Amino acid sequence: MVAIKAATPYSAYQSYGAAHIVNAAPRAAATAAASQGGAEQAATAVTLSEAARAALSQQDFATILAETRASLSALLTDAGRTSPLHNGQLALDLSTLDQRQLYAMSSDESFTEDERQAAGLEMQRRFEAALAGPAAIARVTGNYSGLYKAAATYLDGLGPEERASSDWQAGRDAVTEGLKQVQTRPGNVPDAGPSDPVALYLALSRTGDTVAPPSMTDMAANARTTLDRLYAEAKANGKAPSFNRDTTTGTYIDVSNFSSRALSSMVLDQDGRFSDQEVHAARAALQSKSGASLLASFQSAAKSGDPTAFSQNIIAAFSSLSPEEREAVGWSDQLYQTAMQSYASTTKLLDMFTQAGGNAGTGLASLLGR
Template sequence: MTAINGYNPYAALGSAYARTAAATQPSLLDALNAAETGAQSDPNAATNLTLSDAAKAKLASDAATPDFTTVTNDARAALDKLYAAAKVNGPLTSDGKTTVDLSSLDRRSLFAIATNNGGKFTPDEQSVASQELTGRFNAALAPAAAATSMTKNYTVVYKAALDYLDGASTEEKATSAWATQRAAVLKGYEAAKQKPDTAPSVSGDPVAAYLAKYPDGAPAGTTKTFTTVATDARAALDAQASLAAENKTELVYDPKRKFGQLVDFSSFDNRSLSAITLNQDQKFSNQEIYAAKKELDSRTRASILSSLKQSQQSGDPSQLSLGILQSYSAMSDEERQASGWTVSFRDNVLQQYKSTSNILSMLQGA
C-alpha cells in the first residue's frame, strides 16, 4: 500500500475544530441530573421532568462517549503501540510504503490523527490516516457502486454515500469539508431519485469522482490470500480452545450442549467463516465446519431480511433485489462459493430487479 502524497483534505480541519470546541459546556445529561436533584430537594418545584427510556438510553450513551481529547490521546498511544509491535519508528518506509495497519482504529480516532488534533501527529501519520479514511469511504461505496453498475440505478450508490457520511462523529460533522461533501451527495441523491438511470452531475461530488475512478464499482485492493485467512482462523479457534482449557472446560460448537464454552464467531469476518466452511487446506474438523457454515448462513439470512425490511418500509419491491445485489457484490469469491451464491443466482436476481422496475414504471405511467 502506498501513501497519499500531496494534499491532505483533513489537515486544516483539526485546528478549526479545536477552536470551535475550546469552550467546554455542561452536557444535557448534567443539566438534567441537576434538575432532577433540585426537584427532589424542593417539594414545591413547579416542573417534574420525565424522560422516556429511549431518551435516557441516548443520554447515557452520549455520557459514555469519550471526549475528543481522550480519543486523541488514545490514538497517539495506539500508534506508538503499533510501531513498537512492528519494530518501526514511523508509518512509512523510505520508499513511501506503510509500515503499520490502521484497521484497528475507529473512524473518530483516524479523524483525530488526520486532522492533527492537539498537534500530536506527524505529517506522515496524518497522510496515512487520511488514506485509511479514504479507503473506508471507498469500501462503504464498493458494494452499492457494483450494484449501480449492474442495475444503472444511481440512487443505490448515493444512498450508501449518504449513510457513510451520516455515520461521522460530531467532530467530523462540525467541519466545512463534511458539510460540503454531504450537500453535494444529497444533491446527487435527489437528482438520482428523479432520474435513477442517469448519473447526476454535481460539483464537488465524491461519488461521481469514485465512479469515474472505478467504473465497475469496486477498487482493486490488496487482500490476504485465502490460505492466510484459513491459517488465521485456525489460530483464532485454537486460542479459544486454549482459553477454555485454562478455565477447566472445553470449546464446543453446538449451542445445545449444556457444558463447555461455546465457540464465539463474533470476531470472525465472513471470509474467515468461508475459509472454515470450505476447508480447502484441511485445517478444520467437521464440527468446526458445521458451526461456521451455520453462522455464515445466519448472517446471509440477516442480510436478505434487512433488504426485505427496506423493501417493505419504502414500498418499493425492487429494493429487495437491490439489497441482494449489493450483498453479492460485497462478497469475495470464496464467500459466494461457501454461501452458494453463483453467477447464475446473481443474474436471476438482476433480471428480477429489471422486471420489477419495468412493472413499477408502467404503473407509475398509468
C-alpha cells in the same frame, strides 16, 4: 472530469496524511467552554435539544484515542501481528473499530505510520463498501439518486471530529450538489466538481483501484491465531474447548463474533489451517449471518411498497460482498442473474400496467375489467 491520484484516491473528501493531527476536538471544547460561560451570565436555565444533549454525552477525543490504542493493541495481539499492514495492504480486520476510533487512529501521531495508513485504508474501504450496493442498483436502474443518498447518509454518520474537517465539508457539499442534479436528471452521473467522492468511487471501481480487503491468507492466519488463543485459555481454566453451545463441561468457542470475512477464510480454508469441526462451526455462523441479511432484505422490501425492492436489495447485498465471501456463503452468480431478471421482468410488468391505466395499481384493475 475527476482526476485520480493513486496515492490518495479519496483525498477529495478526506486527508489521512501521516502528518495530519486532529485539532477539531480542542477547538470544539474551547468553543463549548466559551459558550457555557456566556450562557451562565445571560440566563439561569437552559433547555438543551436532544442533539445538544447527545453532543455533550459524547466521549472526549482523548478518551477515544486511549480506547482506540487499547482496542488496536488487543486486535494485534489476538492476530499475532505487530502491524495491521502486510506488504502495504490491510492484514488486520478493523471492523470492530467505530468511525471515531478509525479517524483517531488515522490522524493522531501517537499511532505509527503503518497504523495511520491502515486506518485510512479501512476508512476508504468502508466508504466503498457503503456505495457498492447502491452503485450496482444504479447500474441496473439507470438512476443515481439512491447512490448519492447513500453517500450523504454515510458522510453524515461520521464522527464530529471528521465532520469538522474542511475535507469532509468539501465532499459533503459536492454530494449535496449531486443530489440536486439527480432530482432533474436521475439517469446522468452528476458533475459536482473535483471534491465529489461518489464520482471518485465510480472512477476507481471502473479501473479496479478500490481498496482490497485483507486477503484470505491473512484472515485465515489471524483466525488460526485467535482460535489457538481461545483453546489455550480454555485449557488453562481446566476446560476442554467445544463448539457445542450447550456444553456443561467444556468452554464454548463462539465464532459468531468473527467477521464475515474471517469466517469465509475458515470456510474456504485455502491453506488447510482448520479442522473439519472448525470449518463446520464457521459455515454455520456464516450461514446465520447471510440468512439474517436476506431476512432483513425481505422485510425491508415488504415495508417499502416497491415490487422491485427485494430484487434490488439482493443485487445490493451481492455486490457488497467480495468474490471469496460470496463463494463461502454459497451465493452464486446465478443468484445475481436471477435478481437482475426479477427486477427487469417486474419493471416491465409495472410499465405495462402504467401504460394501460395510468399507474401500476389502477392499470392492473383496468386490465381485469374492474
